[in-house]
Amino acid sequence: MTHYVDSEVGRLNTVLLHRPGPELARLTPRNNDSLLFDAIPWVGRAQEEHDGFAAALHERGVEVLYLRNLLAEALAIPEARAELTDQVLADPRLGETLRRRVADHLGYLDPETLSNVLIAGLAHEELRTGPDRPGGLVYRLMDRHDFVIDPLPNLLFTRDSSVWIRDRVAVTSLAMPARRRETSLTEAIYRHHPRFAGTDLVYRPELEHVEGGDVLLLAPGVLAIGVGERTTPAGAERLARRVFAAELAHTLLVVPIAQQRATMHLDTVCTMVDVDAVLMYPNIADTLSAYTVISGTDGEPRVDGPAPFLRAAADAMDLATLRVIDTGLDPVTAEREQWDDGNNTLALAPRLAVAYERNVETNAQLERAGVEVIRIAGSELGSGRGGPRCMSCPVARVPG
Ligand SMILES: NC(=O)NCCC[C@H](N)C(=O)O
Numbered sequence: 369m370t371h372y373v374d375s376e377v378g379r380l381n382t383v384l385l386h387r388p389g390p391e392l393a394r395l396t397p398r399n400n401d402s403l404l405f406d407a408i409p410w411v412g413r414a415q416e417e418h419d420g421f422a423a424a425l426h427e428r429g430v431e432v433l434y435l436r437n438l439l440a441e442a443l444a445i446p447e448a449r450a451e452l453t454d455q456v457l458a459d460p461r462l463g464e465t466l467r468r469r470v471a472d473h474l475g476y477l478d479p480e481t482l483s484n485v486l487i488a489g490l491a492h493e494e495l496r497t498g499p500d501r502p503g504g505l506v507y508r509l510m511d512r513h514d515f516v517i518d519p520l521p522n523l524l525f526t527r528d529s530s531v532w533i534r535d536r537v538a539v540t541s542l543a544m545p546a547r548r549r550e551t552s553l554t555e556a557i558y559r560h561h562p563r564f565a566g567t568d569l570v571y572r573p574e575l576e577h578v579e580g581g582d583v584l585l586l587a588p589g590v591l592a593i594g595v596g597e598r599t600t601p602a603g604a605e606r607l608a609r610r611v612f613a614a615e616l617a618h619t620l621l622v623v624p625i626a627q628q629r630a631t632m633h634l635d636t637v638c639t640m641v642d643v644d645a646v647l648m649y650p651n652i653a654d655t656l657s658a659y660t661v662i663s664g665t666d667g668e669p670r671v672d673g674p675a676p677f678l679r680a681a682a683d684a685m686d687l688a689t690l691r692v693i694d695t696g697l698d699p700v701t702a703e704r705e706q707w708d709d710g711n712n713t714l715a716l717a718p719r720l721a722v723a724y725e726r727n728v729e730t731n732a733q734l735e736r737a738g739v740e741v742i743r744i745a746g747s748e749l750g751s752g753r754g755g756p757r758c759m760s761c762p763v764a765r766v767p768g
Pocket residue numbers: 403404405522525527528544547580581582632633635636752753754755757758
């Protein structure tokens with residue numbers, strides 16, 4: 369099995385998705401902000417929409433791996449099980465008594481049920497306690513709406529917790545507390561699942577913050593990385609050092625983006641739809657800049673710039689120009705469609721992209737520019753503020 373990704377647009381062979389499940393049913397008006405959702409999704413409809421997304425990929429010959437299944441399979445391996453339960457039990461909120469109770473509870477679960485609990489979390493009332501099984505002071509003082517193990521509704525956005533760069537995987541370091549535990553699951557899958565035996569990790573969750581939505585593989589050997597609300601400049605520098613040391617890339621473009629929710633990741637404003645074309649939010653196309661980082665002869669990253677992003681990218685990619693397809697014909701439409709993930713397309717091959725159907729103008733722009741658009745429904749999926757690219761982690765693409 370070849371796991372290899374060196375571009376955004378090489379024909380997609382294998383992708384990692386997460387079909388949303390009970391973790392979405394944990395969202396309430398009390399917790400949706402801290403869990404990074406803008407609304408309370410209708411779970412059944414979100415699942416239907418996600419199945420539509422997966423079916424569109426299947427129809428085009430893409431192998432779809434589901435994170436929930438890989439996790440359950442990995443949890444059948446004792447080391448993986450021990451690591452993941454220890455990690456949950458290390459939560460300092462628990463205290464000794466509750467920690468013992470949770471350990472008992474998890475100890476009885478089969479791998480599939482444990483996988484579901486690690487994803488959906490454990491609610492206060494789901495933990496069996498009683499005179500013979502006391503929860504202790506911490507449990508007594510918990511609000512019944514609190515979670516003993518927090519749910520991971522953003523696991524849906526598999527792009528962010530790991531990124532394949534050639535034959536290595538970067539397990540990222542997520543910035544938001546609500547998402548941190550996601551990478552313990554992805555790391556366990558890559559380290560323990562037989563399918564990924566022998567895969568080297570080029571980045572790890574304990575390093576400086578880097579999120580996958582900020583990493584674009586512009587061309588073989590050329591990465592762009594957004595720095596803003598999530599990925600930090602220190603994270604970008606660390607990733608540069610690691611990919612240079614492993615000879616996975618020769619150039620990394622560091623792209624500052626506004627530190628706000630609408631532009632939380634670089635892929636919310638820019639995705640690639642052809643080897644020489646990006647779909648880009650027009651309100652920033654002319655102002656986006658990039659620092660070009662290359663590996664110096666002494667191994668230290670050498671930094672040039674800033675320069676306009678489109679110029680720096682074309683130079684690094686050895687192109688005369690990088691074509692820009694912009695989202696929306698007027699600034700208001702562009703702003704609305706950018707918010708609804710119009711820019712966030714997933715390329716299945718050059719000039720073939722999956723996009724949310726609701727972004728009518730953006731999709732028409734893509735078609736005018738010669739890109740075939742596979743439209744999917746996303747009214748419920750979009751409540752987490754992510755589109756087709758955010759919801760997919762390419763594991764194998766035809767090399768560029
Ligand atoms: N690459 C992406 O833009 N992913 C979308 C992440 C959305 C999620 N609710 C978050 O705030 O992290």
